[in-house]
Amino acid sequence: MKSVFFTGKGGVGKSTLSAAAGWQLAEKGKRVLVTSFDPAHNLGDIFGEKLSHAIRRYKKTSLFLQETDLEQSARAYLKSSMGVLEEVYSYTKAFNMDKYFKILRYSPGVEEYAALVAMEHLFREEGEIFDYIIIDTPPTGLTLRILALPKVTLAWLERLVEIRREILDKRHTIHLITGKYDEKGTKLPYTEEEDAVMRKLKEMQNRYEKVLSCLTSEDNNIALVCNPDFLSLKESQRLVTGTKELGLPLRTLFLNKVEDQNEDIAKHVEEILTTDLPNTSVKRVPLLRHDAPACYIMDTDITDALGLSP
Amino acid sequence: MSKTKGKRCKGFSWFLWGKALAFFSNFGASHREKAVELTRFEEKELENLFVLLLMGSFTGIPSPPSFIAAELLPHLEHEIKVLNARAKASSDAMAEIIGLLDID
Numbered sequence: 001m002k003s004v005f006f007t008g009k010g011g012v013g014k015s016t017l018s019a020a021a022g023w024q025l026a027e028k029g030k031r032v033l034v035t036s037f038d039p040a041h042n043l044g045d046i047f048g049e050k051l052s053h054a055i056r057r058y059k060k061t062s063l064f065l066q067e068t069d070l071e072q073s074a075r076a077y078l079k080s081s082m083g084v085l086e087e088v089y090s091y092t093k094a095f096n097m098d099k100y101f102k103i104l105r106y107s108p109g110v111e112e113y114a115a116l117v118a119m120e121h122l123f124r125e126e127g128e129i130f131d132y133i134i135i136d137t138p139p140t141g142l143t144l145r146i147l148a149l150p151k152v153t154l155a156w157l158e159r160l161v162e163i164r165r166e167i168l169d170k171r172h173t174i175h176l177i178t179g180k181y182d183e184k185g186t187k188l189p190y191t192e193e194e195d196a197v198m199r200k201l202k203e204m205q206n207r208y209e210k211v212l213s214c215l216t217s218e219d220n221n222i223a224l225v226c227n228p229d230f231l232s233l234k235e236s237q238r239l240v241t242g243t244k245e246l247g248l249p250l251r252t253l254f255l256n257k258v259e260d261q262n263e264d265i266a267k268h269v270e271e272i273l274t275t276d277l278p279n280t281s282v283k284r285v286p287l288l289r290h291d292a293p294a295c296y297i298m299d300t301d302i303t304d305a306l307g308l309s310p
Numbered sequence: 311m312s313k314t315k316g317k318r319c320k321g322f323s324w325f326l327w328g329k330a331l332a333f334f335s336n337f338g339a340s341h342r343e344k345a346v347e348l349t350r351f352e353e354k355e356l357e358n359l360f361v362l363l364l365m366g367s368f369t370g371i372p373s374p375p376s377f378i379a380a381e382l383l384p385h386l387e388h389e390i391k392v393l394n395a396r397a398k399a400s401s402d403a404m405a406e407i408i409g410l411l412d413i414d
Contacts, residue, residue: 156378157374157378160374164360167360170349170353174350
């Protein structure tokens with residue numbers, strides 16, 4: 001499975017290029033999933049279809065479409081966590097946990113985490129089924145936070161595992177001296193296999209390492225979409241810096257909406273960005289004159305610039 | 311007479327030996343107990359630190375992403391009890407350490 005993240009400033013044409021890439025790859029016989037992570041979806045508008053969280057086949061082709069509902073992802077995840085909570089503390093069944101979900105959407109970080117959960121699910125489940133997964137991302141700020149999350153989470157998990165290991169070491173020492181675990185005789189686990197917290201930490205570590213390895217792998221491409229204008233250039237530069245810091249592979253630069261009138265600016269933007277991105281392939285895409293839903297009529301073949309082997 | 315004296319001496323030396331053994335074994339046990347007490351204190355401090363780090367947003371400490379805490383929460387009953395106990399004793403933490411180290 002190969003994956004492409006279309007990133008860039010809002011309104012530069014990420015969704016259009018994602019849709020076009022998906023359509024063109026499907027035309028070449030590939031099984032493709034195009035999914036939108038942008039909370040303000042317009043993938044459905046481009047194809048003239050009503051899309052939802054459920055993956056849907058587009059007109060009997062090998063192209064599949066989805067508008068990821070981040071809130072639903074977060075709810076599904078929290079529900080599974082609450083399920084474990086109910087198993088451990090049966091009295092929580094008395095509470096109606098569902099009513100808390102409504103306010104959780106406003107919790108800090110939930111949107112990013114929901115996107116991470118959806119991304120992990122994509123790589124794990126859909127990666128087996130599709131040749132290509134194309135992800136239409138939200139504007140730069142949120143995208144960078146989502147892409148940074150596996151690395152940040154792993155750094156925290158590493159520290160927590162270290163502390164937990166020290167705790168288990170101390171418990172083991174006490175067990176060796178006294179033959180029991182706690183002063184009140186409570187049985188506290190002292191091996192990594194017995195300790196549920198350590199097991200959970202390692203399971204999470206394993207999960208995020210997999211996501212990170214998918215993001216940094218040869219089969220992944222962070223494609224940057226930029227328009228020939230100053231604001232788009234500035235935001236693209238922030239994205240270039242961000243992906244460099246995270247060690248993510250930015251392989252393609254799409255200069256979108258290039259016309260005769262803005263040719264000079266496009267050249268200037270390209271020069272600036274390619275100085276920061278020496279090994280990146282650049283593709284110019286002219287302004288699309290057709291109205292949606294007609295992205296698949298796009299004449300420019302953009303799949304050759306994706307930098308992923310066929 | 312000398313035989314009885316010899317027997318008494320032998321008995322006394324056994325008695326002394328027994329006392330010395332008891333003394334040293336109690337001495338060892340008391341040190342072991344002290345070592346266990348100190349290790350337990352360290353363990354509790356680490357458990358406290360662990361859960362404080364996880365739920366740092368309650369206390370204003372930079373915390374890991376909240377979903378790590380959410381996933382671990384069902385298994386943290388013991389640690390949360392320790393956190394509560396530590397919070398209650400926090401006004402007199404110095405006295406606890408002084409007591410633990412036997413400083414008068």
